[in-house]
Amino acid sequence: MEQSYIQISNGQLALAAALILINVILSVVLQLGLERRLAIASVRMIVQLLLVGYVLEWVFTLRNPLWVLLVALAMTAMAGASAVDRTRRRFKRIYWNSFFSILTSSFLVTGLAVSGIIRVEPWYDPQYIIPLLGMVLGNALTGISLALDRFTEDLVSRREQIEAFLALGATRWEAAHKPIQEALRTGMIPTINSMLVMGLVSLPGMMTGQILAGASPIDAVRYQIVIIFMIASGTALGTIGVVLLTFQVLFSQEHQLRLERLNKVK
Amino acid sequence: MTTEPMNEPIKQRDTQAGLAHGSLLSVVNLSRQLQGQWIWQGISFDVFPGDRIAVVGPSGAGKSLLLRALAGLDPVQAGRIIFDGQPMERQFMPRYRSHVIYLHQRPALTEGTVEENLQQVYRLAIHRDRTYDRNQILHYLKLLGRTADFLQRPSAVLSGGEAQIVAFLRALQLSPRILLLDEPTASLDVETARRLEALVQAWQAETSQTAYLWTSHDPTQLQRITDRQITLNGGG
Structure with missing residues (x-):
C-alpha cells in the first residue's frame, strides 16, 4: 500500500500523551483532583484503541x-x-x-x-x-x-x-x-x-x-x-x-x- | 361476592348461562389475579337497561379493578364478559368501549380549553361519524350550574372537581350504554357532587336504555343513586 500520510511512531504517541501530562501536572499543582480520572481514561483509551487496531489488522485480512x-x-x-x-x-x-x-x-x-x-x-x-x-x-x-x-x-x-x-x-x-x-x-x-x-x-x-x-x-x-x-x-x-x-x-x-x-x- | 337488592327486589337472572333475557351486559365467573393473589373470583351478574348498580367493598377489594375489567382495560384470568350477545374477546375493543365507558378516578385531560378536550374525542376513528354537539353540552352544563364560559377555560387551571366534570361530559356526549363510574365525586365539593348525581340521573332517564355502575365511599350517596349493589369482600 502506498503511504501518502505520515506514520506515527511509538515515540510520537508518547509525545501526544505528554499533552495530557501538562494537565496532570496542572491538576496536581492546583489540587483540581482531575489527575486520577484523566490518567485512567488515557490508559483505557490507549489500550482499547491499540487492541482494536490489532483486531482490525486481522479483520482486514479476512477474505x-x-x-x-x-x-x-x-x-x-x-x-x-x-x-x-x-x-x-x-x-x-x-x-x-x-x-x-x-x-x-x-x-x-x-x-x-x-x-x-x-x-x-x-x-x-x-x-x-x-x-x-x-x-x-x-x-x-x-x-x-x-x-x-x-x-x-x-x-x-x-x-x-x-x-x-x-x-x-x-x-x-x-x-x-x-x-x-x-x-x-x-x-x-x-x-x-x-x-x-x-x-x-x-x-x-x-x-x-x-x-x-x-x-x-x-x-x-x-x-x-x-x-x-x-x-x-x-x-x-x-x-x-x-x-x-x-x-x-x-x-x-x-x-x-x-x-x-x-x-x-x- | 354477593349481589343483593337495596331498595328494589333483585331481578331474576340466569347467572349460569350469563345470558339472562334482555341483559345489556353479562358477567360470568369473572376472576382477577394480581401478582399471584386472587383479588376477586367467580363474579357473575347481569346489567339490565335502567340498572343503577353500586359496587361496594373495603379498600383494596378491587372495585376499580372490576370496573376496569368490565371496560376491557385489564386482562382477567378467568370468566367471560358478554355484551350485546357477543363475548368481549370477539368484539372490536374500541367499539365495545364506545358503548361501555370507564371513567377514571383521576381525570386525565390534555392541554387546551375545556371545549377542545370535549371535541378531541371526535377525532378518534370510532367516533368519526358523529359530530360535537355544543347545545347538548350546554344543556348538561346548565344542569351542573355552569355557563358557556366554562368551555373556554384552559384545562390547566381547572380544579380537580372541574376536571372531573369535563372528563364526565367527554364520556357522556358519546351516549354510552353503560357508564362505569369509579369514585366520580371523590374530588368534588358537596354541591357539585349533588349536581353531578342529578346529571347522571337525567342522562339515564333520557332513554332508560342505559345503565351505570358506581363506586363510592359514601354509603348515603349510593343509597340515593343506586338500586342494588355488588359487594366485593376482598380476597375472593
Whole structure:
C-alpha cells in the first residue's frame, strides 16, 4: 500500500500523551483532583484503541465472507445490548427487540451502500464494510436507546391520559401515537442536529481522517455525505423499528396498555 | 361476592348461562389475579337497561379493578364478559368501549380549553361519524350550574372537581350504554357532587336504555343513586 500520510511512531504517541501530562501536572499543582480520572481514561483509551487496531489488522485480512459477517454480527450484538443498557425501564424481550431493530436497519443500510452506492468489490471487503457498519451502528444505538428510554418513560408518566383515551374508544395506535412521535423525535435529535451544523461547527472525524491520510477534501466530503445519509437512514429505521416492537409488547391486541410488563432497573 | 337488592327486589337472572333475557351486559365467573393473589373470583351478574348498580367493598377489594375489567382495560384470568350477545374477546375493543365507558378516578385531560378536550374525542376513528354537539353540552352544563364560559377555560387551571366534570361530559356526549363510574365525586365539593348525581340521573332517564355502575365511599350517596349493589369482600 502506498503511504501518502505520515506514520506515527511509538515515540510520537508518547509525545501526544505528554499533552495530557501538562494537565496532570496542572491538576496536581492546583489540587483540581482531575489527575486520577484523566490518567485512567488515557490508559483505557490507549489500550482499547491499540487492541482494536490489532483486531482490525486481522479483520482486514479476512477474505471469507462468513468470517466478515460473523465479526459484523458480533459488533451488532454489542451495539444492540449497549443500547438497552442505558434505558431505565425494561421488558422481557427488550434485548431481542433492540438487537433485531439494529440488525435489520444497519445491515440493510450498510448492505445497500456497499453494494449499490459505493460498489465495493467484493461486497464483503472488510476494509469498507466494517468501518461503515461501525459508524451506522454507533449512531443507531444512540437513537435506539434515547427513543426506548423516552417511549417507556412517556408511557408511564402519561398512563392516565393514554388509558382515558383507550376507555373512550381509541385504538391502541391512536392512544400511543403521541408518545411514539415523541420517542422518534427524541431518538433522531442527535443525528439531525449534527446534520444541521455539519461542516460549520464540526468537521466530522471520518472526513478529518481521510484528509489527514491524503485524500482530497472534495473526495472526503463526498464520502462524508454518503456516510451521513447512511447514518441518518440507519438511525431512523432502527429507532422506528424498536419503538414499534416496544409498542407491540406494551399495548396488547385487545387495545390495553400493559405497563406491568415494564420493570424499572436500578 | 354477593349481589343483593337495596331498595328494589333483585331481578331474576340466569347467572349460569350469563345470558339472562334482555341483559345489556353479562358477567360470568369473572376472576382477577394480581401478582399471584386472587383479588376477586367467580363474579357473575347481569346489567339490565335502567340498572343503577353500586359496587361496594373495603379498600383494596378491587372495585376499580372490576370496573376496569368490565371496560376491557385489564386482562382477567378467568370468566367471560358478554355484551350485546357477543363475548368481549370477539368484539372490536374500541367499539365495545364506545358503548361501555370507564371513567377514571383521576381525570386525565390534555392541554387546551375545556371545549377542545370535549371535541378531541371526535377525532378518534370510532367516533368519526358523529359530530360535537355544543347545545347538548350546554344543556348538561346548565344542569351542573355552569355557563358557556366554562368551555373556554384552559384545562390547566381547572380544579380537580372541574376536571372531573369535563372528563364526565367527554364520556357522556358519546351516549354510552353503560357508564362505569369509579369514585366520580371523590374530588368534588358537596354541591357539585349533588349536581353531578342529578346529571347522571337525567342522562339515564333520557332513554332508560342505559345503565351505570358506581363506586363510592359514601354509603348515603349510593343509597340515593343506586338500586342494588355488588359487594366485593376482598380476597375472593
